[in-house]
Amino acid sequence: MRRVLVVATGNPGKLVELRELVSGLDLELRSLSELGLPSPEETGGTFAQNAELKARAAADAAKTWALGDDSGLCVDALGGAPGLHSARWAGNDEARRARLLRELDAVPAGRRAAHFFCAAALCAPDGRLFRAAGRVDGSIATAPRGTNGFGYDPLFLPAETPGRTLAELPSAEKNRLSHRGRALAGLRPTLEALARGADPGDFSRPLT
Ligand code: IMP
Numbered sequence: 105m106r107r108v109l110v111v112a113t114g115n116p117g118k119l120v121e122l123r124e125l126v127s128g129l130d131l132e133l134r135s136l137s138e139l140g141l142p143s144p145e146e147t148g149g150t151f152a153q154n155a156e157l158k159a160r161a162a163a164d165a166a167k168t169w170a171l172g173d174d175s176g177l178c179v180d181a182l183g184g185a186p187g188l189h190s191a192r193w194a195g196n197d198e199a200r201r202a203r204l205l206r207e208l209d210a211v212p213a214g215r216r217a218a219h220f221f222c223a224a225a226l227c228a229p230d231g232r233l234f235r236a237a238g239r240v241d242g243s244i245a246t247a248p249r250g251t252n253g254f255g256y257d258p259l260f261l262p263a264e265t266p267g268r269t270l271a272e273l274p275s276a277e278k279n280r281l282s283h284r285g286r287a288l289a290g291l292r293p294t295l296e297a298l299a300r301g302a303d304p305g306d307f308s309r310p311l312t
Contacts, residue, residue: 106132107298110165112158112172114143115191117254118284122173125279125288129299133171141165151176151188151223152235159227168229169298171291175222175283177256179204179244181211190256197255201248204259208244216244220260222283226294234294234304238286245269253278 109131111122123133136143144161148154151174158172176190185207186193186200194200208216219241226234241263248258250271257271257278264281265273279285288295297304 106130107301108132108134108168109295109298110139110141110162110168110170111135112144112162112170115254118173118175121253121275121279121282121284122171122288124275125285126295126299129295131295131299136162136165139166146174146188148174149188151221152225152237154188155223155225156227156233156235159225159233160231163227163229163231170227171224172227173222173224173284173287175220177204177218177220177260179208179216179218181215181217182207201256201259204244204256205246205248213243213246218242218244218260220256220283222287224284224287224291226291226298228304234291236287236290238283238288238290240264240281240283240286 111119111133113119113135114137119135126133144158146154148157154174155172159170162170162172176187178184178187194203219239221239223237242261245259245261250258250269252273252275253271258269260270262270262281270278294304
């Protein structure tokens, strides 16, 4: 029987990616909203705290293993903004991208460095936490390009794919280099053990 893993997100773009990232494993990802359960408030002061509180709240509510992911875009020229507030920076993805371009209007190409960060946490029904994190470095384009992905993807140029935004990459390529892909790679041993029906033991790594 496939093991159900509850995902503490209401973001459909993230859910699609998380499903792709565990696609080789015998795990069925169900979001809190699909289960009719409320999403927890993001009251933490760091990505790691938010990932943990989301995972714990989902595990408590669904009484099963749960995955929480908290992520955001950190722009050097904006002192790390939008950072933790990436989702709340404006009303929708288009407005968030427009605000980012506006705030960087006078910033020249060489000073538009940014990174995405993702903290991920798995919480067991007994409260044990398994943690990982990932980041991808790059810069902010001067106009959106590409239609894949979600959020700020059309404006983010990974250093590893010069001239192409995240939204111009096929999903497998984004997943290979993205902050979320890297965070999930850190949780891979735990997820593999879960999918086998074994107790994962403690494979947790410190968050950076
Ligand atoms: P949260 O983790 O639910 O607080 O939301 C993080 C927000 O950061 C998202 O709503 C997006 O605006 C942005 N974000 C996080 N990861 C990505 C990504 O992979 N691509 C584009 N935007 C992202």
